[in-house]
Amino acid sequence: MDITELLHRYPAERRYMLAVLQDIQERYQFLPKEALCQTSGYFGVPLSKLYGMATFYKAFSLKAKGKNIIRVCDGTACHIRSSTVLLEEIERLLHLKPGDTSVDGVFSLETVSCLGSCALAPVLVVNEEYYGSVTRTMVGEILNHYGPAMGEVPVWDVGSAFEENLEGNGGSAIGDRLAWDGGNADEWA
Amino acid sequence: MKVIIDGLTCEAESGEYLLQIAKRNHINIPTLCHEEALAGLATCRICIVEVMDARQKAEERAFGQLNDDCGEKDDRKRKIVTACVYPVVAEIEVLTNSEKLRDMRKAVLTLLMARAPQSDAIGMLAKEYGVEQNHRWSSREDEKCILCGLCVAACDKMGTGAIATVNRGTTRTVSTPFEEPAESCIGCCSCASVCPSGAIPFTDLHGKRTIWNKEFELVSCSWCGEVIGTKEQLEYVGKRNGPSADVHGGEMLCEHCRAVREASRLKWVSQPGRTFA
Numbered sequence: 164m165d166i167t168e169l170l171h172r173y174p175a176e177r178r179y180m181l182a183v184l185q186d187i188q189e190r191y192q193f194l195p196k197e198a199l200c201q202t203s204g205y206f207g208v209p210l211s212k213l214y215g216m217a218t219f220y221k222a223f224s225l226k227a228k229g230k231n232i233i234r235v236c237d238g239t240a241c242h243i244r245s246s247t248v249l250l251e252e253i254e255r256l257l258h259l260k261p262g263d264t265s266v267d268g269v270f271s272l273e274t275v276s277c278l279g280s281c282a283l284a285p286v287l288v289v290n291e292e293y294y295g296s297v298t299r300t301m302v303g304e305i306l307n308h309y310g311p312a313m314g315e316v317p318v319w320d321v322g323s324a325f326e327e328n329l330e331g332n333g334g335s336a337i338g339d340r341l342a343w344d345g346g347n348a349d350e351w352a
Numbered sequence: 353m354k355v356i357i358d359g360l361t362c363e364a365e366s367g368e369y370l371l372q373i374a375k376r377n378h379i380n381i382p383t384l385c386h387e388e389a390l391a392g393l394a395t396c397r398i399c400i401v402e403v404m405d406a407r408q409k410a411e412e413r414a415f416g417q418l419n420d421d422c423g424e425k426d427d428r429k430r431k432i433v434t435a436c437v438y439p440v441v442a443e444i445e446v447l448t449n450s451e452k453l454r455d456m457r458k459a460v461l462t463l464l465m466a467r468a469p470q471s472d473a474i475g476m477l478a479k480e481y482g483v484e485q486n487h488r489w490s491s492r493e494d495e496k497c498i499l500c501g502l503c504v505a506a507c508d509k510m511g512t513g514a515i516a517t518v519n520r521g522t523t524r525t526v527s528t529p530f531e532e533p534a535e536s537c538i539g540c541c542s543c544a545s546v547c548p549s550g551a552i553p554f555t556d557l558h559g560k561r562t563i564w565n566k567e568f569e570l571v572s573c574s575w576c577g578e579v580i581g582t583k584e585q586l587e588y589v590g591k592r593n594g595p596s597a598d599v600h601g602g603e604m605l606c607e608h609c610r611a612v613r614e615a616s617r618l619k620w621v622s623q624p625g626r627t628f629a
Binding site: 196199208209210211212213214215218219225 | 508512513514515516517518519520527528529530534535536
C-alpha cells in the first residue's frame, strides 16, 4: 500500500489531514518527507502547515524508526519506581538514548509520559506488548525476544552484577536502592 | 451605537473591533501582534482593556463605586478583554489605561522580556511601563521572537504559506518545513516587515536577498534604482494578478516612478490643442 492509496481512502478535506498522518505513521513507523509532500498536494495545504502538525504531536516521528519500538514509561508512578534504571540498562545493552534508533535498525527507544497502567509501574512496552513491574534484570530478557532471529546468538549481554540484588522486588526503588544515586550501579557491585 | 472609551463617546458599527474604534478616535492602545491588514491574533496580550456593559455600570453605580476616589474599589464587574479581537455588539464603557490594566500589562511585559530580551520594541514598551529585566525566567539570550504568529499570518495572506510554527511548548519556533529553504518562499519579506520585534533576519546585498536560508535575485526600478522586490515575488504576483502594469516596454518601475510616468503621460495627452487620433 503506497501513499497515494492511503490518501485516497479519505476525501481531500482538511479535517482528514491528521488521520492521514496517523495512517502514514502506522504504515512506515515514521513520516517520510516525500509522504508529507504528497499529502500537502492532496489536501492543497502548504507543506509548512503539515510540518508544523507533524512536529506538534509526539505520536509522529520524522526520523525513520527501528523494526521494534521500545517505549519506557516515565510518568510519575513509573519514574518513582525507577524507570530511569530501565533506561540506563537499555543504554548499557543497546547504547541507545531516548529518541535514538540502533544502527542495525532493530530497535528504537522512546519515553512516554504515562501509559495508564501505573499499578504495574515501571512499565515498558515493546511494539504492542506491555511488560509490567520490570526490573533491571528483566530488560535484557525482554529485549532478547525481539533481537536477532531465533537460533542466532543474542548480541546482548544479559549477565549483570546485581541480579541477586534486584530480583523479585517489582522494581520498586525501596528494594534496589539504585534510584537514590541516580542508578550509579558500580557502587553496589 | 455608542461606545464610551476613557470617557470619550465614540460612534461604532455593531461588530467592529474595539481596537479599530479606539484607533479611529486617536485613543492609543499599545499593541505588538496587530497589523491592520490581518485579522487580530490576540497573542501578545498587550492590548487588554477593561469593558463594562450597561448592566454592570448600573450595578457599580448602585454600589456607589463608580468614582475612582472612593477608597475601596470593586472592579470585579469589569471584564478584561483583548481589544484587537473584541467585537462591540452593545453599548459599553471601556477603560484603556486604568491602574489595574497597567499592572497587568507590566506582568505581560515582564514575561515577554524574559522570552525575547533582545527585542527593541518590547524594550521600549517595558521602559514606558517601568518594567525591569527579570533574570529569574531567562530564555535564550539572543532571542527576539515572541511567537505572536504575525509572520505566519502574513505569509498565509500572501498565499505562499512558506512558514509555520513548529514543535510545541518550550521548543516552539517559527520555521520553514524541515528547517530547509522553503520551495514556496518568494522572498517577499512580508514576514520580516510585519514582525513587531525584528526577529526575522534578512540581507539585501549586491542585488541578492537572503531570507530563511534561501537566496533571491533582487529586481530594481529601471528609473531610480530602488529595490522593487525579488524576481520570484514579481513572477508570483504576475501569476496571481495577470501581467503587471509596471512591466512597460521592458521597463520595471517602482510605485513612485510609475506615478511620475502616468502623470507625465496625462500631461502630454491633456496639452491644449492635442486631439486623439
